[in-house]
Amino acid sequence: MAHPQFLNSPKSFVVDALRGAVATTDDLEWHPEPGYLTRREPLPSGQVALLSGGGSGHEPLHAGFVGRGMLTGACPGLIFSSPNALQVRAATRAVDAGGGVVHIVKNYTGDVLNFRIAGDLAAEDGITVEHILVDDDVASEREDGPGRRGTAATIAVEKVCGASAERGDDLAAVAEFGRRTARNARSMAVALRACTVPGANSPSFDLPDGQIELGIGIHGERGTERVEAMPAAELVRRLTDPVLASLGVQRGDPVIAIVNGLGAAHPLELQLLFGQLADYLADRGVVIRRSLVGSFVTALDMDGASITLVRCDDELLDLWDAPTSAPGWPNAPAGEFRGVPDESGMQFRSKVASREDEADVPGTADALGRAAVGRWIGAFVEKVLAEEPNLTDLDRRAGDGDFGTNMVAALDHVDVSKIRGTYAPATVFESLSDAYLGHAGGTSGALFGVWFRQFFRVAADAPHGLDLKAIAAAARAGLDAIQELGGAQPGDKTMIDAIAPAVAALESAVAAGRSLAGGLAEATDASARGSEATADLTARRGRASYIGEAARGVVDPGALVLSWLFAEAAEAARPVG
């Protein structure tokens, strides 16, 4: 089945998109007759002009790289098909400022022919044109045939030539820098999912689940090799090796390293690939001088990425570093490469309370001492960790799916054996609170952290252990703090629905002079009933509230975890033997 796309009609797709581009870019003008884009700002007389173009669907290439310091104009074709010769001729005339025009052409037969013809026609008009071919894709490297395809290296050529022209170099010099860049650039791409052409019923090729395609191009054409998905580090090696081989890169060679997204890859995934690429090049002794990560040369909505290396020298780097106001170029590109930090230096770190020299809190029949609190919280932590998949599932059905991860992110940082065997009650709760506040995210991290903070405060003032009154006071303070912070009321389908009935049960047990074990058992029942009842509610707080009725029938995971906390307390308080 066709998946929905943003479009009115496949026929008007390119024009409809160009309307938005022109409307949102100051220095970009559309010339409908016969169809090309130029800068609005005229070039200084005598400056070399730069023109590129090609099929649409690769944005921000080329229109996004029209601007001071990069292209003077661009000729868009229809989706994935080259512009025609008359477009290119008219654009060449329009951009020429007397210094001649450089055509930057990706190596596809249609593009090459139309730019060639236009170059000849421009000569009739008295304009000197230099033609630079970009042919970087190593997957299409073979003895016969049309030669390597032009892909992401195009932006490097456009950048270098643009800077050279902008500083006033003459036509021959600009063209020579462009050719030097193209000669020293190679790329290789992988797709996780093919692109779908506007209006098409299906992606350009099918990839079975779990498979990826190496050596794909930027027009939805199939790749050279279909393989099982693999870890990113290995994938980066598979992409980089042929690039290094084709360029003949030696240890110590300086390169510009580009990770390019093909349309649907996420920025985080591209950053991850770059980290792997930097590690791999460091292993091989290849010196990254500049880096660039982002989606610059795309293939519609292809989910995939390419790696480009450009062997460079100081002259090329000067041109790379020169400023440009083309909107598709990052406005703060990285300068001299400083290396990637190793993984251990990147871990989130935050200290969780821990003390080795704990004084014992013996506890009594009416108060939980060190050993009982250790059993209580030790069992609670283990239960929550073991139930992570179920908690995640509940939050996925009724919220956004991060609840289980948040619990684990926090609880992975507490030391269960010290909770069971070493820590005094106050430290147990302090470490739990620190772990939630310092290592979990989301609503639950904050609220659980604050909840356990109240138990820490109460326990710190209870040298003889936690009796029913102390537990009731801590739970009351926790409830008040959570309501004050989160604004939830009973019935909003949150952890409040498990806490409020438990607090009421604890307070009436204290008033009735019930035993510790009896009071906790009543709180447990009340809390479990409150938690179960959340299944019948629709959420009015938290991210579950965004999905309304769809959350009905699903128990609130926060409430469920709180009900376990009371259940484990009752268990730990049961008279032994």
Ligand code: ADP
């Ligand atoms: P989110 O994804 O909403 O940021 P989590 O997934 O970390 O939060 O936690 C969700 C849990 O937090 C819910 O199960 C619910 O019990 C609780 N919760 C959400 N909002 C509130 C609130 N305003 N007050 C009390 N508890 C809340």
Ligand code: MG
């Ligand atoms: Mg959530």
